[in-house]
Amino acid sequence: xxxxxxxxxxxxxxxxxxxxxxxxxxAVKMETKLRVLESIKKLGYVPNMAARELQTKVKNILGxxxxxxxxxxxxxxFHSITExxxxxxxxxxxxxxxxxxxxxxxxxxxxxxxxxxPSLIKNNxxxxxxxxxxxFSEAFIKQLQERKIPAVLAGRYFPGIDSVAPDVHHAIYxxxxxxxxxxxxxxxxxxGPEQMQVAQQKLEGFEKALQxxxxxxxxxxxxxxxxxxxxxxQAMKQIWESGKRPDAILAASDGIAVGAMRYLYEQNxxxxxxxxxxxxxxxxxxxxxxxxxxxxxxxxxxxxxxACKMLLRRIETPNAEIVNHTVExxxxxxxxxxxx
Amino acid sequence: xxxxxxxxxxxxxxxxxxxxxxxxxxAVKMETKLRVLESIKKLGYVPNMAARELQTKVKNILGxxxxxxxxxxxxxxFHSITExxxxxxxxxxxxxxxxxxxxxxxxxxxxxxxxxxPSLIKNNxxxxxxxxxxxFSEAFIKQLQERKIPAVLAGRYFPGIDSVAPDVHHAIYxxxxxxxxxxxxxxxxxxGPEQMQVAQQKLEGFEKALQxxxxxxxxxxxxxxxxxxxxxxQAMKQIWESGKRPDAILAASDGIAVGAMRYLYEQNxxxxxxxxxxxxxxxxxxxxxxxxxxxxxxxxxxxxxxACKMLLRRIETPNAEIVNHTVExxxxxxxxxxxx
DNA sequence: CTGAAAGCGCTTACAG
DNA sequence: CTGAAAGCGCTTACAG
Numbered sequence: 001x002x003x004x005x006x007x008x009x010x011x012x013x014x015x016x017x018x019x020x021x022x023x024x025x026x027a028v029k030m031e032t033k034l035r036v037l038e039s040i041k042k043l044g045y046v047p048n049m050a051a052r053e054l055q056t057k058v059k060n061i062l063g064x065x066x067x068x069x070x071x072x073x074x075x076x077x078f079h080s081i082t083e084x085x086x087x088x089x090x091x092x093x094x095x096x097x098x099x100x101x102x103x104x105x106x107x108x109x110x111x112x113x114x115x116x117x118p119s120l121i122k123n124n125x126x127x128x129x130x131x132x133x134x135x136f137s138e139a140f141i142k143q144l145q146e147r148k149i150p151a152v153l154a155g156r157y158f159p160g161i162d163s164v165a166p167d168v169h170h171a172i173y174x175x176x177x178x179x180x181x182x183x184x185x186x187x188x189x190x191x192g193p194e195q196m197q198v199a200q201q202k203l204e205g206f207e208k209a210l211q212x213x214x215x216x217x218x219x220x221x222x223x224x225x226x227x228x229x230x231x232x233x234q235a236m237k238q239i240w241e242s243g244k245r246p247d248a249i250l251a252a253s254d255g256i257a258v259g260a261m262r263y264l265y266e267q268n269x270x271x272x273x274x275x276x277x278x279x280x281x282x283x284x285x286x287x288x289x290x291x292x293x294x295x296x297x298x299x300x301x302x303x304x305x306x307a308c309k310m311l312l313r314r315i316e317t318p319n320a321e322i323v324n325h326t327v328e329x330x331x332x333x334x335x336x337x338x339x340x
Numbered sequence: 341x342x343x344x345x346x347x348x349x350x351x352x353x354x355x356x357x358x359x360x361x362x363x364x365x366x367a368v369k370m371e372t373k374l375r376v377l378e379s380i381k382k383l384g385y386v387p388n389m390a391a392r393e394l395q396t397k398v399k400n401i402l403g404x405x406x407x408x409x410x411x412x413x414x415x416x417x418f419h420s421i422t423e424x425x426x427x428x429x430x431x432x433x434x435x436x437x438x439x440x441x442x443x444x445x446x447x448x449x450x451x452x453x454x455x456x457x458p459s460l461i462k463n464n465x466x467x468x469x470x471x472x473x474x475x476f477s478e479a480f481i482k483q484l485q486e487r488k489i490p491a492v493l494a495g496r497y498f499p500g501i502d503s504v505a506p507d508v509h510h511a512i513y514x515x516x517x518x519x520x521x522x523x524x525x526x527x528x529x530x531x532g533p534e535q536m537q538v539a540q541q542k543l544e545g546f547e548k549a550l551q552x553x554x555x556x557x558x559x560x561x562x563x564x565x566x567x568x569x570x571x572x573x574q575a576m577k578q579i580w581e582s583g584k585r586p587d588a589i590l591a592a593s594d595g596i597a598v599g600a601m602r603y604l605y606e607q608n609x610x611x612x613x614x615x616x617x618x619x620x621x622x623x624x625x626x627x628x629x630x631x632x633x634x635x636x637x638x639x640x641x642x643x644x645x646x647a648c649k650m651l652l653r654r655i656e657t658p659n660a661e662i663v664n665h666t667v668e669x670x671x672x673x674x675x676x677x678x679x680x
Numbered sequence: 681c682t683g684a685a686a687g688c689g690c691t692t693a694c695a696g
Numbered sequence: 697c698t699g700a701a702a703g704c705g706c707t708t709a710c711a712g
Contacts, residue, residue, distance in 0.1 A: 003705055014683045019707060029681055046464050050393035051705035054688045059390070061445070084624075087427050094448050103465055105401070105443045108434050124386050125443055229628055258628045265630045284424075285628040288569055288598045290605045343689055354699045359691060369697055391689035394704045 002043045011039040022047060062311060063126035064093065064106040065118045067133035084283050085300055089132050089154055092304020100312075102127075111136040117143055128311045130154055130304075134198065150314040154307040155300075156198070157324055162314055164306045164325040166298035168198055171329035172205035175278050175296050176250055178331055180213050183340035184248035184276060188221040190235045190260060192252045199224065202252050202280075221246060225256065232259025240267065247275060247340055254279040254286040257293055261336075272338035282332050292334035299327045342383045351379040362387060402651060403466035404433065404446045405458045407473035424623050425640055429472050429494055432644020440652075442467075451476040457483050468651045470494055470644075474538065490654040494647040495640075496538070497664055502654055504646045504665040506638035508538055511669035512545035515618050515636050516590055518671055520553050523680035524588035524616060528561040530575045530600060532592045539564065542592050542620075561586060565596065572599025580607065587615060587680055594619040594626040597633055601676075612678035622672050631675035639667045 004022075008015045013032060020028050021036040028036075039045070053059050066086050090106070097104060105126055109118040112135050120126055121144075128150035141158055144151050153163035179187055189206050192199040203222065210217050221244050225231040232255060239246065240263065251257035257279035261271060271277055271291055279286050279295035286293035306325055313320065344362075348355045353372060360368050361376040368376075379385070393399050406426050430446070437444060445466055449458040452475050460466055461484075468490035481498055484491050493503035519527055529546050532539040543562065550557050561584050565571040572595060579586065580603065591597035597619035601611060611617055611631055619626045619635035626633035646665055653660065 001705090004707095005705080015706080016684080016708085017682055020682085023707080027681065032681080046462070048394070048705050049463065049465060050390045050399070051688090052707075053390035054388070054394055054690085054705080055707045057688085084424070084427070086430075087424070090426075090446070091448070094446075101463075103445045103460065104447070105445050106430070106434075107444070108431070120443065122386070123389070123441075125389060255628070258630070262630050262632075285625055288595070288625040288629070290598070290602050290630055292602075341689090344691095345689080355690080356692085356700080357698055360698085363691080367697065372697080388689050391704090392691075394689080394706085395691045397704085 001048075002045045003048070004045070006043055007036065007039045007045050010043060011036045059125065059127050060101045061103045061105050061126050062093075062097070062308075063118070063120040063129040064090065064104055065109050065111075065120060065129055065131050066106065067111050067131065067135040068108050069110065069112075069135065085133060085155065088300035089130070089304035089307070092301040092306075093130060093308045094304075095301075096305045096308035111140040113137075115139045115143055117147065121147060121149055128152075128315045130307050130311060134196075148318075150311060150318065152307050152310045152314065154303050160322060162310050162323055162325075164303050164310065164327055166303065166329050167326045168201045169205040169208075171280065171296045171298060172202040172250070172252070173209045174329065174331055175280065176206045176209035177212075178294075178333075179248045179250060179276065179278060179337065180209060182248075182276065182337055185215065185217050186219040186245070186247045187217070187250055188223070188239050188244065188246035188248070189250045190232060190239075190252060190256050191222060191224050192227050192256075194224040199252065206250065219244070219246070227253040227255050229255050229259035229262070232256030233263045234259075236260035236263040240264075248337070249275065249277040251277065251279050254281045254283045254289075254293060254295055256280075257295070257336075258285055258289055261289065261293075272336050276337040276340070278337055286332070286334070289336070291336050294334045294337045295332050297330045297332045299329060303327050341388075342385045343388070344385070346383055347376065347379045347385050350383060351376045399465065399467050400441045401443045401445050401466050402433075402437070402648075403458070403460040403469040404430065404444055405449050405451075405460060405469055405471050406446065407451050407471065407475035408448050409450065409452075409475065425473060425495065428640035429470070429644035429647070432641040432646075433470065433648045434644075435641075436645045436648035442652075451480040453477075455479045455483055457487065461487060461489055468492075468655045470647055470651060474536075488658075490651060490658065492647050492651045492654065494643050499664075500662060502650050502663055502665075504643050504650065504667055506643065506669050507666045508541045508638075509545040509548075511620065511636045511638060512542045512590070512592070513549045514545075514669065514671055515620065516546045516549035517552075518634075518673075519588045519590060519616065519618060519677065520549060522588075522616065522677055525555065525557050526559040526585070526587045527557070527590055528563070528579050528584065528586035528588070529590045530572060530579075530592060530596050531562060531564050532567050532596075534564040539592065546590065559584070559586070567593040567595050569595045569599035569602070572596030573603045574599075576600035576603040580604075588677070589615065589617040591617065591619050594621045594623045594629075594633060594635055596620075597635070597676075598625055598629055601629065601633075612676050616677040616680070618677055626672070626674070629676070634674045634677045635672050637670045637672045639669060643667050 004015050004018045007018045018036055021033050107118045107120045131153045134156035157163050157165045191202055223235050225235040249260055279293045282295050282297035286295040344355050344358045347358045358376055361373050447458045447460045471493045474496035497503050497505045531542055563575050565575040589600055609615055619633045622635050622637035626635040
């Protein structure tokens with residue numbers, strides 16, 4: 001292995017000088033610098049990260065903790081809710097890290113039922129960490145804070161810690177509004193699990209949109225379920241069998257939406273001819289649904305980018321004020337909603 | 341930060357002894373060992389990876405290079421082919437790494453048009469590397485080999501280097517066979533890009549199945565296209581407009597299948613009543629398609645697991661013989677194929 | 681502007 | 697079974 005010492009010898013300077021050159025110090029005469037750079041290239045020298053870290057304490061590695069369910073079910077079955085959050089956020093972070101020296105270390109971790117920390121953090125392998133997804137408990141966050149490791153949450157807000165999350169309330173509001181604008185007055189809202197804070201925000205967004213409509217809404221139905229295809233299917237079935245005939249469905253996730261579409265398909269109800277449907281998340285399945293699903297884009301990739309900027313900032317200035325960032329959402333109009 | 345020295349002081353032994361304990365040497369008296377372990381727990385000592393690496397040269401980090409298209413398009417649009425390969429392989433590798441000390445460093449990299457290596461490798465940050473996906477050139481593999489870094493390919497075979505890949509030929513053969521068994525005799529095969537080796541294997545698998553049928557196949561159509569939804573849509577359109585009316589479609593990817601389904605949907609052709617369709621890959625979109633898509637499971641997660649075992653083995657014994665592993669594929673029967 | 685020296689926190693022969 | 701010592705490849709004051 002070629003070391004700083006080999007470079008020093010080759011360019012006839014001391015190790016110190018080589019080090020200064022590597023670290024782009026301007027305290028080196030241009031002539032010397034060039035000579036050293038020459039040797040570096042000639043010898044194919046690559047700095048040893050471990051040696052550097054031992055001195056500087058900076059690892060140049062960020063951690064990405066992807067929160068998953070304890071029950072390690074098949075990653076993308078019809079029952080799954082993880083969908084493409086991981087990949088999208090990863091892409092966002094990656095693109096932001098492209099021109100830095102940081103590497104990205106990833107770990108799947110279940111943070112709901114346990115108070116321990118990901119080994120990434122426990123073993124001190126990262127300078128800072130992204131927590132992806134909402135599947136964490138308060139205890140987990142407390143642990144994280146005690147560790148005093150720079151961290152930012154991506155996907156869910158939590159007080160007292162940096163976070164980036166979509167404006168859930170506004171997103172659902174926008175979706176509902178769109179349905180209303182298209183003449184739908186009998187809307188069924190298939191929401192997420194009632195006990196989750198996010199579901200509450202979604203409900204409020206939905207209600208707000210309805211209230212702003214001057215014409216009275218004829219009917220509405222709100223049902224709570226999981227964010228999965230199967231759950232959406234069951235919820236739709238329940239609505240249908242209860243005799244309700246909404247003219248539009250607002251789903252709290254693309255998974256739910258597609259599940260509902262499946263049920264309607266089986267009942268020979270045509271979308272959007274007989275009923276309009278609107279998803280939430282802009283995941284891969286919304287784009288590939290038939291008909292293509294109109295949905296809300298919650299900018300997961302952008303969330304990753306933003307999270308990355310925030311973490312880098314936090315590492316630089318550990319005591320800066322906590323920031324809770326909200327990411328823009330937008331309507332993605334495709335083929336599942338029709339004017340009534 | 342608490343170091344080995346603090347532990348040594350606390351348990352009244354030398355640093356050497358503490359080091360031996362940490363590394364599970366059996367050359368330490370049980371009594372001493374216990375005392376040291378006690379101190380470690382008490383002080384919350386965590387070994388400094390950098391210092392260890394500086395000595396041992398092992399980083400305990402594996403790299404995962406995810407091959408992407410140069411044209412950095414939206415990660416999961418209807419035009420995308422990456423789909424869930426990344427996440428599935430990652431899951432497989434992760435589960436295999438769970439009980440080891442290895443961390444997993446990831447990087448997106450475009451390896452088709454350039455001969456440089458991922459920075460993961462260039463900067464010497466990993467002990468070994470997974471190359472995920474088939475989007476690499478021969479030059480890339482050469483570079484990799486010159487580096488002499490332990491590496492295994494996941495998703496595509498290449499001579500002279502460890503690899504895990506599905507048995508493409510057999511998978512498509514099985515799919516075609518299934519269509520045949522269901523009485524279909526007029527099958528259109530929408531294959532991947534003609535110049536890709538994989539597409540060639542797929543074609544052979546398809547042809548083989550047809551040849552084995554004693555009854556003569558009435559008609560068949562083979563068209564080549566990209567592995568995307570839009571490409572599948574266009575290919576189906578082309579077939580349809582040419583006047584062909586196959587009774588079954590065999591698609592070389594779930595993306596293609598769903599694209600074709602979209603076109604058929606627009607033509608008011610019912611699946612599977614009027615036409616059967618079969619995908620390939622068992623990606624998230626096949627499970628969520630309406631009707632749910634019958635497809636071939638190419639065991640991406642298992643591929644990740646296998647790749648992981650292979651890489652670990654390769655790191656242990658660098659000179660062992662090259663192995664090219666083939667992973668089992670299986671038919672996933674859902675709702676898009678009907679007996680004729 | 682450049683060099684000598686100390687030290688980061690470990691591991692690993694080598695003595696005893 | 698345990699300790700003293702060297703050394704891994706860097707960075708960083710400190711001299712000059």
